[in-house]
Each structure stands twice: as C-alpha cells, then as structure tokens.
Amino acid sequence: MTDNKALPPVVSAEEWEKARAELLTAEKEATRAQDRIAAQRRRLPMVRFGEYTFASTGGPVTLRDLFGEHQQLALYQFMHNGPDHFCPGCTHFTKQVTDLDGLARNGLAWATVSDMPLDQMAGYWKQKEWTVPFASSAGTTFSADCGAGGGFLLNLFLRDGEDVYRTYSTGQRGVDRILFVNNMLDLAPYGRQEAWEDSPEGWPQYPTYG
Incomplete structure (x- = not known):
C-alpha cells in the first residue's frame, strides 16, 4: 500500500x-x-460426541482417529462455498495455522474438516501448499451437529479412551482473536485497516477481505 x-x-x-x-x-x-x-x-463441563467417519486422502478416518496419540484435539470447520469457491476468511485463518509440533508437545492435535468434497479440499491444499491435516466431512451431519451449519467453527475435543467429548467451541471473533496477523495489526498504528474498526478520522480503511 x-x-x-x-x-x-x-x-x-x-x-x-x-x-x-x-x-x-x-x-x-x-x-x-x-x-x-x-x-x-x-x-467447562463436557458433552459426549457421536461417532463420525470422514474421507481423507489416506482413506476413511474417524473423529477418534484425528486425535492420533493425543488426548486433546482442535478441529476447525472450513466453510464450503460451493465448487471452485473458497472462503477468504477460512483461507486467511488456515494460512496462519503453524507449529503443530508445538501443540503436539502439549498433547493437542490439530485437524481441519470441511463439507467440501475431498477432491476439492485436496486440490486447494495442494495449491496453497498447506501441510495442515485435513479431511472431508461431506455427507455427514458433523458440521450441523456442531452448530456450524454452513459457517466456520473451531471445536476442542477431549478423549477418554475411545470416548470423545466436546469441551469448547467458538466462531466469529472468537476465531479471529487467535490469528497472528490480526493480532499484530491490532498493535500497529493503522490497525487492520478494515471498515468496521473504530479508527481516527482519515485513517486508511477498506472492506474486510477486500
């Protein structure tokens, strides 16, 4: 700029x-x-969550499988905007998912799921050169059962043996607050330069994701 x-x-x-x-x-x-x-x-208390089987490039995976050897799982629901369309907010978010080894060292696994067909997800991941684990929840009720519907959501799960429980979920600004770029821009003089921000007169501001 x-x-x-x-x-x-x-x-x-x-x-x-x-x-x-x-x-x-x-x-x-x-x-x-x-x-x-x-x-x-x-x-917070927790609630037992059902069994789901997702599609992955390595074959079917269950919600339990996404934990790997860990007891905790963070699972991001990436919006499905239709063929050849990808949510800019989810893209912005996923680009900033890093240091999964650091999470793993503290017993937390990470994965991303979406109601996009697996081929569409795989193609986008390849295009973006992302290494974030992913699976397709297409054909399941997982996003609806989480309350994500057609939107995005971050869920935290805990397992006790083979039983899986949901402990926390957040969306909208709750997801926004954990992003490195957004938090750094909040410290800068001009902020995120997005139209919704309360900024002084004359500060540069543009539509979000514009």
Whole structure:
C-alpha cells in the first residue's frame, strides 16, 4: 500500500510516556480479564460426541482417529462455498495455522474438516501448499451437529479412551482473536485497516477481505 497522509499527533517523550502508561493500565485490565475467562473455560463441563467417519486422502478416518496419540484435539470447520469457491476468511485463518509440533508437545492435535468434497479440499491444499491435516466431512451431519451449519467453527475435543467429548467451541471473533496477523495489526498504528474498526478520522480503511 502507498504511504498514508493521516498520522498520529506528534508529542513530547513525556507526553507519549503518559499516554502509553494509560493504555498499559487498560491492557493489563484486559489481560487479567482474559486470564479469568481462561480459568472459567478450563472449568467447562463436557458433552459426549457421536461417532463420525470422514474421507481423507489416506482413506476413511474417524473423529477418534484425528486425535492420533493425543488426548486433546482442535478441529476447525472450513466453510464450503460451493465448487471452485473458497472462503477468504477460512483461507486467511488456515494460512496462519503453524507449529503443530508445538501443540503436539502439549498433547493437542490439530485437524481441519470441511463439507467440501475431498477432491476439492485436496486440490486447494495442494495449491496453497498447506501441510495442515485435513479431511472431508461431506455427507455427514458433523458440521450441523456442531452448530456450524454452513459457517466456520473451531471445536476442542477431549478423549477418554475411545470416548470423545466436546469441551469448547467458538466462531466469529472468537476465531479471529487467535490469528497472528490480526493480532499484530491490532498493535500497529493503522490497525487492520478494515471498515468496521473504530479508527481516527482519515485513517486508511477498506472492506474486510477486500
């Protein structure tokens, strides 16, 4: 993008330190609130989830199979927008799914499923050069049973032996908040530059995914 003419006001070092300290107080309050929410999240009950069989490039896989050797599973539901159409938000999200080894070291497996046909998923994964494990939930009621419907959703599961339980799910801004790029842009002067943001007059802003 070209340089923007809208700029934050220039102040003295002392004024900047004062403004930064005020923001830091608000940031610490938000951090403590997030810690409380995380503690509440760890105390959520769980619900037993049914058995599902998905299609993968290696053959049929069950929901239990996606855990591998781990006890926990994060499972992202990638939207199905029809033949030759791919959700830009899910694409943006999937590009940022990294360090799965780091998750695995903490006992958490990751996989992505979609109601897209397997061939469509496989072709898109190859085009994007993604290494994220994936399977097709087409022909199953999995996305509907999760409450995703035709949308996207992140689910967390826990297994006890062969029994699988859902412990948490989130969508919309709950998914948005874990993205590296989005969080870094939130720290930058111009933010994400998306039309919905509350930004100063004259700040560059464009349609989301535009």
